[in-house]
Amino acid sequence: MGLVVQKYGGSSVADADGIKRVAKRIVEAKKSGHQVVVVVSAMGDTTDELIELAEEVSPIPSGREFDMLLTAGERISMALLAMAIKKLGHEALSFTGSQAGVITDSVHNKARIIDITPGRIKEAVDKGAVAIVAGFQGVSQSTKDITTLGRGGSDTTAVALAVALDAEVCEIYTDVDGVFTADPRVVKKARKIDEIPFEDMLELATSGSKVLLGRCVEYARRYNMPIHVRSSFSGHTGTWVRNRPEGEKGEGMEQAIISGVAHDTSEAKITVVGVPDKPGEAAMIFRSIADAEINIDMVVQNVSAAATGLTDISFTLPKTDGHRAMEKLTKAQPDIGFESLRYDDQIAKISLVGAGMRSNPGVTATFFEALSNAGVNIELISTSEIRISVVTREDEVKDAVRAVHTAFGLDSETDEAVVYGGTGR
Amino acid sequence: MGLVVQKYGGSSVADADGIKRVAKRIVEAKKSGHQVVVVVSAMGDTTDELIELAEEVSPIPSGREFDMLLTAGERISMALLAMAIKKLGHEALSFTGSQAGVITDSVHNKARIIDITPGRIKEAVDKGAVAIVAGFQGVSQSTKDITTLGRGGSDTTAVALAVALDAEVCEIYTDVDGVFTADPRVVKKARKIDEIPFEDMLELATSGSKVLLGRCVEYARRYNMPIHVRSSFSGHTGTWVRNRPEGEKGEGMEQAIISGVAHDTSEAKITVVGVPDKPGEAAMIFRSIADAEINIDMVVQNVSAAATGLTDISFTLPKTDGHRAMEKLTKAQPDIGFESLRYDDQIAKISLVGAGMRSNPGVTATFFEALSNAGVNIELISTSEIRISVVTREDEVKDAVRAVHTAFGLDSETDEAVVYGGTGR
Numbered sequence: 001m002g003l004v005v006q007k008y009g010g011s012s013v014a015d016a017d018g019i020k021r022v023a024k025r026i027v028e029a030k031k032s033g034h035q036v037v038v039v040v041s042a043m044g045d046t047t048d049e050l051i052e053l054a055e056e057v058s059p060i061p062s063g064r065e066f067d068m069l070l071t072a073g074e075r076i077s078m079a080l081l082a083m084a085i086k087k088l089g090h091e092a093l094s095f096t097g098s099q100a101g102v103i104t105d106s107v108h109n110k111a112r113i114i115d116i117t118p119g120r121i122k123e124a125v126d127k128g129a130v131a132i133v134a135g136f137q138g139v140s141q142s143t144k145d146i147t148t149l150g151r152g153g154s155d156t157t158a159v160a161l162a163v164a165l166d167a168e169v170c171e172i173y174t175d176v177d178g179v180f181t182a183d184p185r186v187v188k189k190a191r192k193i194d195e196i197p198f199e200d201m202l203e204l205a206t207s208g209s210k211v212l213l214g215r216c217v218e219y220a221r222r223y224n225m226p227i228h229v230r231s232s233f234s235g236h237t238g239t240w241v242r243n244r245p246e247g248e249k250g251e252g253m254e255q256a257i258i259s260g261v262a263h264d265t266s267e268a269k270i271t272v273v274g275v276p277d278k279p280g281e282a283a284m285i286f287r288s289i290a291d292a293e294i295n296i297d298m299v300v301q302n303v304s305a306a307a308t309g310l311t312d313i314s315f316t317l318p319k320t321d322g323h324r325a326m327e328k329l330t331k332a333q334p335d336i337g338f339e340s341l342r343y344d345d346q347i348a349k350i351s352l353v354g355a356g357m358r359s360n361p362g363v364t365a366t367f368f369e370a371l372s373n374a375g376v377n378i379e380l381i382s383t384s385e386i387r388i389s390v391v392t393r394e395d396e397v398k399d400a401v402r403a404v405h406t407a408f409g410l411d412s413e414t415d416e417a418v419v420y421g422g423t424g425r
Numbered sequence: 426m427g428l429v430v431q432k433y434g435g436s437s438v439a440d441a442d443g444i445k446r447v448a449k450r451i452v453e454a455k456k457s458g459h460q461v462v463v464v465v466s467a468m469g470d471t472t473d474e475l476i477e478l479a480e481e482v483s484p485i486p487s488g489r490e491f492d493m494l495l496t497a498g499e500r501i502s503m504a505l506l507a508m509a510i511k512k513l514g515h516e517a518l519s520f521t522g523s524q525a526g527v528i529t530d531s532v533h534n535k536a537r538i539i540d541i542t543p544g545r546i547k548e549a550v551d552k553g554a555v556a557i558v559a560g561f562q563g564v565s566q567s568t569k570d571i572t573t574l575g576r577g578g579s580d581t582t583a584v585a586l587a588v589a590l591d592a593e594v595c596e597i598y599t600d601v602d603g604v605f606t607a608d609p610r611v612v613k614k615a616r617k618i619d620e621i622p623f624e625d626m627l628e629l630a631t632s633g634s635k636v637l638l639g640r641c642v643e644y645a646r647r648y649n650m651p652i653h654v655r656s657s658f659s660g661h662t663g664t665w666v667r668n669r670p671e672g673e674k675g676e677g678m679e680q681a682i683i684s685g686v687a688h689d690t691s692e693a694k695i696t697v698v699g700v701p702d703k704p705g706e707a708a709m710i711f712r713s714i715a716d717a718e719i720n721i722d723m724v725v726q727n728v729s730a731a732a733t734g735l736t737d738i739s740f741t742l743p744k745t746d747g748h749r750a751m752e753k754l755t756k757a758q759p760d761i762g763f764e765s766l767r768y769d770d771q772i773a774k775i776s777l778v779g780a781g782m783r784s785n786p787g788v789t790a791t792f793f794e795a796l797s798n799a800g801v802n803i804e805l806i807s808t809s810e811i812r813i814s815v816v817t818r819e820d821e822v823k824d825a826v827r828a829v830h831t832a833f834g835l836d837s838e839t840d841e842a843v844v845y846g847g848t849g850r
Contacts, residue, residue: 062508064518065518065519082487083479083494084483092490
């Protein structure tokens with residue numbers, strides 16, 4: 001048997017009991033004959049508490065020092081987890097991101113992995129020990145400073161290590177049983193997905209599904225590393241994220257296969273009003289946003305009014321970057337020459353994800369009908385090969401998700417008992 | 426002006442306000458024209474909380490993982506302190522023990538410093554930044570694992586860095602105004618000592634004075650690095666620990682100069698009863714203790730009873746090592762051949778420290794008279810060139826210290842207002 005990488009999130013190691021429970025699970029994997037590498041997040045709310053402390057001390061904490069601070073969280077959880085495993089009679093060694101060979105660029109607070117040199121990890125597992133690695137952190141190649149990987153960084157660490165160590169699977173443990181056809185807190189009849197292709201998972205993740213973040217799915221897809229998302233509180237099989245075997249593609253291939261409905265209320269919408277409709281204008285707008293390292297999501301350009309030669313451009317972006325983007329655009333207004341800006345943070349995005357969508361016009365029709373019947377207005381639309389997303393008012397989002405979920409026959413026969421963690425998270 | 430190293434203990438950086446207060450003080454030193462290197466401990470009770478967590482997870486935490494865990498504490502305080510200094514408009518960079526070049530041996534939980542290679546620290550201060558270094562931690566030369574330096578480790582880090590960076594002075598900030606002639610909590614009339622030689626400070630420290638630990642004073646003495654012990658809560662001059670200028674030694678040199686009275690209730694006494702009085706017996710006893718890395722303090726061997734050829738050996742050691750020592754000795758009993766062991770943890774040690782003691786027989790006489798008048802029984806006696814220590818019952822220690830303090834004219838004219846930290850620690 002080969003090597004598995006297991007990743008445990010903060011809610012799985014929230015306290016001493018959680019750490020002991022996770023230790024038992026790791027030892028079981030070890031006993032079954034696997035080499036085990038574990039990636040662990042900070043305990044429970046540790047990271048939030050550290051952020052609060054930082055804000056008390058300084059309202060705009062510096063990148064380098066902020067990373068130094070936050071990495072203390074994983075250091076605590078990984079050392080405790082190693083102790084708990086040793087207590088069960090198995091060897092375990094903890095490693096910081098730097099010690100584990102997680103080499104990153106120098107962009108503090110959201111560094112990108114540029115290389116993994118897991119020599120010490122390999123050595124540890126070859127000696128029969130469980131290697132515990134701090135998630136979310138690395139070391140800058142150029143400055144040798146400690147960096148953090150930003151949101152979803154621990155999942156990405158796990159997948160990247162799994163790839164570098166040629167693992168059989170990367171198991172992501174969380175407080176729910178897997179990936180669901182919709183958020184089970186909103187849709188009671190949501191079903192656990194047993195298996196989902198990378199592409200669909202990627203669309204779900206970037207569309208607001210919180211279980212996995214797009215970044216880690218993208219990494220797994222690129223290197224074809226299967227991910228098994230499962231609960232650390234139950235023994236159930238979770239959701240496998242991997243390529244569908246070639247053979248299965250034959251059957252019913254012309255049918256649309258809907259994976260699920262995602263929603264996202266973390267975005268805001270900016271509308272740039274009265275943009276001269278000539279080449280290069282949109283580019284100038286998005287260049288000024290990109291220069292601030294802000295990622296935008298949906299973009300819609302209205303058909304320009306022939307009389308004025310002016311058009312409106314709307315786009316969505318994370319609420320947290322909203323004010324910074326408005327500032328940037330206001331500064332760039334004289335150069336770009338638009339009329340005004342509108343900012344709206346009361347929006348929600350609903351996305352339907354599944355294969356074969358574009359070639360099935362009925363899918364789009366059913367989607368819009370369901371929203372219309374639920375009385376939900378559509379403000380923006382964007383589509384990809386396997387996704388349709390719409391922007392609506394934030395207060396309509398729950399009705400919209402339920403209506404779409406039902407319309408596509410995703411509801412389970414019975415209200416499925418969703419197993420959440422014992423902590424009620 | 427040159428470089429100063431400042432060390433702040435956990436009570437000085439117990440919360441966000443403490444960190445901001447310390448940041449201001451650091452910036453003042455910077456503004457006065459000094460290069461400033463700061464060594465900082467973990468915030469308040471952080472270390473104790475981490476130890477509790479570890480004990481919840483595993484009753485006997487492992488050395489390596491325990492060190493990994495504990496070093497998270499300084500990581501938090503140093504990053505926050507750097508942020509607070511930046512907020513005041515000055516550049517600051519934090520460094521782990523490893524990044525600061527604190528190279529140690531591999532004895533986890535009480536590593537010893539074997540080298541300091543402060544290249545990154547020098548670079549930082551040469552660029553005009555304040556360098557913040559995590560106290561109490563280093564990196565093992567052979568295994569590259571994170572180590573901690575054990576009790577008093579942060580003070581030792583500060584002195585060692587001061588030496589390596591050729592600093593003017595090593596300032597140790599604490600929650601009292603300096604070193605006192607006795608513990609001010611016990612002796613109300615204790616006086617702050619303005620200046621004390623390394624040797625006397627060393628004896629006071631190893632005799633129970635908590636302000637500085639012997640290890641850091643020893644390091645400072647060896648490299649002649651002046652230490653200024655002072656309060657981080659007041660602006661007062663504290664206690665200078667340094668060699669007396671040659672000139673001052675002439676005056677009144679034949680007089681005993683009493684520095685202070687220290688007491689210590691952290692030790693226990695073991696008596697090995699019925700030891701064959703022949704060469705090598707004592708060596709075997711102390712070898713078995715030394716093999717367990719336990720430091721013993723006072724040793725007294727009774728005159729052997731001629732009739733039996735047996736003698737008793739008593740020694741004191743830290744209470745925390747008491748049970749381990751008893752275990753070791755019990756195991757070694759067949760080889761050594763003593764009769765029995767007695768363990769007593771209800772003892773206290775009182776020490777009088779000062780120069781010229783041995784050549785002034787009156788000092789010893791006054792010491793014993795004072796104890797006798799206070800009704801205190803003496804169980805063990807040990808003396809050095811500049812110290813007399815006695816062991817008494819633990820419940821008599823306060824009376825004993827007060828009596829000796831008064832007898833040597835150390836009482837201040839008025840009850841001195843001892844400035845403790847605002848937190849009441």
